[in-house]
Amino acid sequence: MRPAEANLIRPLPLFRDMEDVHFDALMRGSYVQNFPPQIELITEGDPSDFLHIVVDGCVELFAGWNGRETIMATIRPVSTFILAATIRDAPYLMSARTLEKTRIVLLPSEDVRAVFDADPTFARAVVTELAQCYRSVVKNTKDLKLRSSVERLANYLLRKHAAANMPAAFDLLIEKRKLASFLGMTPENLSRSIKALQAYGVETEGSTVRITDVATLMRLAKPTPLIDDPAH
16 A cells, blocks of 8 residues: 555545554555456455445446346445445445446455454444445435436436536436436436426436526425435
8 A cells, every 4th residue: 555545545534533553554454456447346245355445436336136237326536335344244235346447445354343343433433434324325215215207317417416516517427328227217217307307497418417497497306405415
């Protein structure tokens, strides 16, 4: 591990307040690896040997069953995945693959668990991150179960619009096929939903989205912090 990578991950809430001696112990057992695009990093069902930290590039989490596949999340720098499996010493519930050239810090799960037992501040940070992940899962489940496909897409676009500081136009940064999977739709259903949103001020050209009437779109979407606010 080079000091540059250690300096990148030290400010993360998970590591920020832990004792230096324990952070250094984690770094001694870690290493950095570069991966080209479309490389499967982990496979669901495999043992959780490492905690992964994305420091450059992009990683997609996905899962499959009975010949079907769904997108679970997209991970961008600087952030960890999949913490729960590491702490539980349990199999991965999701697979992960790179979407572009990606640099990953790998922390041996055994070392992470040892420091969890030794450093109360680190343990509290782990619990806090796992609690946030749990709340994100609940929000996503509510989004899927309580909203129509058009409402899910409308709220997704409003969240991305806000995250981009409400520009005149913004890029989805995801293939429409993958977006459909993430939102629990078929590609055909996504296409119909996009067309339906034209009446509410949404224009699309390729991956570029323009919201010309935010107020009208919000009246349709009815966003709520209990589903849509990642910090809530």
